Amino acid sequence: MLFKFKKFKSVKNFVKLIAITPLFIGSLYPNISNSTKAGFEVQWNNDSNFKSLKWFQQDGRKSARNKIFLFLKESDRKSGLLKVNVKVPDLFISKIKENKVSFCKVQIGGFSQRTKCLKNIPVEIELDKKNKSFDILPLSPIPSGKDAYAIVLKVTNPNRGGLYQFHSFGQSSGNVPVSYYLGSWTLKMQSL
Numbered sequence: 001m002l003f004k005f006k007k008f009k010s011v012k013n014f015v016k017l018i019a020i021t022p023l024f025i026g027s028l029y030p031n032i033s034n035s036t037k038a039g040f041e042v043q044w045n046n047d048s049n050f051k052s053l054k055w056f057q058q059d060g061r062k063s064a065r066n067k068i069f070l071f072l073k074e075s076d077r078k079s080g081l082l083k084v085n086v087k088v089p090d091l092f093i094s095k096i097k098e099n100k101v102s103f104c105k106v107q108i109g110g111f112s113q114r115t116k117c118l119k120n121i122p123v124e125i126e127l128d129k130k131n132k133s134f135d136i137l138p139l140s141p142i143p144s145g146k147d148a149y150a151i152v153l154k155v156t157n158p159n160r161g162g163l164y165q166f167h168s169f170g171q172s173s174g175n176v177p178v179s180y181y182l183g184s185w186t187l188k189m190q191s192l
Contacts (some may be wrong), residue, residue: 051076051183053168054108056115060190062161069115070151070166070185071108074144078180080173081142086151087167088132094155096134098125103136106150117152141173161189 053076056069070086084103088096103123109115121142126135142149158164168182 049181051181053183053185055185055187056109057187059157060188062157062189063159064157066153066155066157068153068155068187069106070153070168071106072142072149072151072168072182073108074146074148076182077142077144077170078172080144081170082137082173082177083171084136084142084151084182085169085171085179086134086136087169088134089164089166090132091158091160091162092132092164092166093158093160096127096153096155098127100154101125101134101136102152103138104150104152106148108148117150121149157189163188 054071054073056071058067059065072081072084102117103121104117105119105121107113107116107118122139124137124139126137128134136151164187166185166187168184169179170182171177171179
């Protein structure tokens, strides 16, 4: 009888140990939810001339219909702009059509508000399919005030996920129009 009692007591302690172990291990590793959803940007060449621009997309899945906002904030523009040129990456295989590109004064979203166009700006779009770029020519120059503007692309995402870097160049308004580098948008498309 004494042997059976000792055996029962050791099984009871073993069950307690198994019940408490996950709680102990769980307290050592805190729960970090959504830790993999954080975005990051990779820059291979640590060049001081590179300037990262802000962007927003509604759907980052591959082959999905997407609305992409490429922002030009006040800090991104040195002066008023007569023309904006956007260079599309070679591997971004998606049809960009003139009627699916627009330009607007934008409200940049955040925690309490969403990104949306406040006022459409009349522009002329010139596509250069050979060089994979397009020009945006507003009817009146874009002022260098405190307003934020966005190039809005309605496209179908490429079938291949990855990072796509769009480069932009602007032509300043003034007596002598000078072209200069505005910055680059690095878009991320999911590969799943």
